[in-house]
Amino acid sequence: NAGVTQTPKFRVLKTGQSMTLLCAQDMNHEYMYWYRQDPGMGLRLIHYSVGEGTTAKGEVPDGYNVSRLKKQNFLLGLESAAPSQTSVYFCASSYLPNTEAFFGQGTRLTVV
Amino acid sequence: AQRVTQPEKLLSVFKGAPVELKCNYSYSGSPELFWYVQYSRQRLQLLLRHISRESIKGFTADLNKGETSFHLKKPFAQEEDSAMYYCALSAGNNRKLIWGLGTSLAVNP
Numbered sequence: 001n002a003g004v005t006q007t008p009k010f011r012v013l014k015t016g017q018s019m020t021l022l023c024a025q026d027m028n029h030e031y032m033y034w035y036r037q038d039p040g041m042g043l044r045l046i047h048y049s050v051g052e053g054t055t056a057k058g059e060v061p062d063g064y065n066v067s068r069l070k071k072q073n074f075l076l077g078l079e080s081a082a083p084s085q086t087s088v089y090f091c092a093s094s095y096l097p098n099t100e101a102f103f104g105q106g107t108r109l110t111v112v
Numbered sequence: 113a114q115r116v117t118q119p120e121k122l123l124s125v126f127k128g129a130p131v132e133l134k135c136n137y138s139y140s141g142s143p144e145l146f147w148y149v150q151y152s153r154q155r156l157q158l159l160l161r162h163i164s165r166e167s168i169k170g171f172t173a174d175l176n177k178g179e180t181s182f183h184l185k186k187p188f189a190q191e192e193d194s195a196m197y198y199c200a201l202s203a204g205n206n207r208k209l210i211w212g213l214g215t216s217l218a219v220n221p
Contacts, residue, residue, distance in 0.1 A: 004155075040121070042213035043156075043198065050206075090156065098144050098202035101209065103156040 002026050006091050006104035013081040013111045021076040021107050023091030031094045032074035033101070034058075034066060036087040043090070049074055050097075081111045114139045114203045118212035125189050126220050133184040133215045135173075135199030144202040145182040146209070147173055151195045159184075159197070169193070189219045 007022040023032065034046040035058075045058030047066040055066045063085060065077045074093075078085060091104040115138040125131050137143055147159040160168045162175040162182060173184045182199060199212040 040213065043211040045208070048208070092156075097207035097209070100146075100158045100161070101148075101156075105155045 004091055004093055004102050004104040006089075006107050008107060009105065010108050011110070013078070013109065015082060015111060017081050018077065018079050019081065019109075020078075021089055021091075021109075023074045023076070023093075023104055025072055025074075025091075025093040025102070027093060027095070027102065028071070029093035029095050029102075030071075031097055032068065033092045033094075034064070034074065034076045035090045035092065036060065037090060037106075038087050046076065046089075081109075083111045085109065086111045114201060114210050116199050116201045116210050116212040118197075118199055118215050120215045121213070122216045122218065124218045124220060127191055128188050131186050131189040131193070131217065131219070133197050133199075133217065135182045135184065135212060137180050137182065137199075137201045139180075139201060139203045141203060143175070143177075143182075144207070145173070145175055146200045146202070147171070147182075147184050148198045148200060149195050150198070156198070189217075191219050191221060193217060194219045 004025045030051045033048040035043045044060045046064050049055045049068040052071040067075045089107045092101040094101040117136045145162045148156050149159045150156045171186045196214050196216050198214045201210045
């Protein structure tokens with residue numbers, strides 16, 4: 001049982017480049033989330049989705065876009081990467097918003 | 113405003129000592145509270161939630177509505193407890209999780 005899988009695990013981007021992070025879950029969860037984790041800042045919600053075809057902004061959405069075309073996948077896009085987006089990104093999914101959230105292993109992104 | 117406060121960024125104890133990781137919340141409704149743990153090089157995972165009232169890996173947490181707290185306790189810390197601990201609150205109409213900033217627990221031999 002894979003749970004939540006993030007691709008890639010590591011990436012280095014140059015400023016201005018674009019990329020997409022993929023999150024896949026095999027638990028048939030409705031809710032999916034993208035967080036960033038920075039030292040001293042805890043987990044901050046970027047975007048989330050309450051079901052296939054729906055997305056919503058979290059607390060730090062600027063510079064990111066998301067799509068949930070399939071229930072099992074939640075994509076996070078950076079159109080024009082900036083050094084401030086250097087972070088560890090975590091995807092999570094849950095059956096309901098107040099039930100256990102299952103996390104991916106994280107993606108360490110460095111923007112130079 | 114809904115908020116979760118973990119006042120200690122770092123907590124260092126010796127093996128066998130009691131440990132308490134503090135979590136205070138601000139929410140006017142009925143809260144649902146969780147503790148998540150992140151061991152080194154591993155993904156975040158749920159440790160316990162107040163509804164289940166379980167003891168996981170020797171940890172317990174009691175919701176104190178009067179003090180708006182959900183402190184995580186363990187009577188005898190072990191080295192393998194060293195990790196980052198996050199307190200989270202499920203609140204509001206959409207029940208989104210609101211996270212504390214985390215406490216890094218170091219258990220020294």
